[in-house]
């Protein structure tokens with residue numbers, strides 16, 4: 001078997017280690033899902049992204065146990081769904097996820113969507129902080145939060161989340177939000193970093209740049225994320241594509257080429273503006 005790829009680490013604002021690139025697991029379910037996630041760990045992925053709503057926390061926990069890699073080397077992220085918003089509800093949700101994962105603790109727990117019309121994301125966040133106090137969760141973060149919502153969390157609790165996981169790809173580079181994250185020490189994590197394999201990877205400009213660097217379009221785009229200072233979590237069910245996606249740390253991109261990729265901006269691809277889009 002090929003050597004695992006070494007994915008560099010950074011340090012989060014709470015002092016814990018985090019990876020510069022991780023594995024998305026949406027749709028990796030059942031035995032096939034376990035095998036795919038285990039293959040990812042074998043290729044070198046140490047950051048795994050799941051959620052209650054993906055229905056595969058059990059699979060992620062099982063893949064970690066089967067991998068033979070020291071549990072403490074792996075960073076498992078899961079997410080509290082909209083239907084579990086509220087202080088007590090979030091605590092119960094985290095405790096349940098921890099049981100399903102079966103890995104002693106959750107490394108990073110996120111609020112999956114803010115659901116502003118419900119009006120409970122601050123209470124939910126306080127529930128996550130309580131889980132951290134109790135040692136059930138190591139790091140606390142959010143997903144799909146806007147600058148306004150982050151400001152509210154910081155004002156209400158004095159604690160900036162360690163991570164904000166948001167839609168981010170060359171079609172939606174999120175420059176303003178990333179600048180805010182940088183000011184507050186919040187790590188940007190990119191969901192759908194490949195724009196879910198839309199036409200992005202076939203864009204003429206993307207293909208030409210990939211040729212210039214002697215990499216694949218996917219590798220070019222993932223390197224763009226890491227050089228922006230974001231952690232992409234590409235999902236792939238295929239061990240070959242997982243390896244291709246992780247193998248992006250051996251080249252750099254010129255600033256002009258970074259800008260060229262960012263200039264593909266056209267906005268959110270799925271109309272999921274967190275001020276309006278809600279998920280339960």
Ligand SMILES: NC(=O)c1ccc[n+]([C@@H]2O[C@H](COP(=O)([O-])OP(=O)(O)OC[C@H]3O[C@@H](n4cnc5c(N)ncnc54)[C@H](OP(=O)(O)O)[C@@H]3O)[C@@H](O)[C@H]2O)c1
Pocket residue numbers: 023024025026027049050112143144165166190191192193194195196197218233234235236237238241242244245
């Ligand atoms: N917080 C949130 O609200 C939220 C929302 C969406 C997603 N997420 C997280 O982000 C993760 C990634 O996002 P995503 O799954 O939506 O999209 P993505 O990672 O941008 O794209 C995944 C798609 O690209 C394909 N692919 C992967 N590597 C490839 C390669 N090297 N060449 C060609 N095709 C490739 C995959 O197919 P194969 O599997 O066949 O390779 C899959 O169809 C999710 O799995 C989930 O963990 C979070």
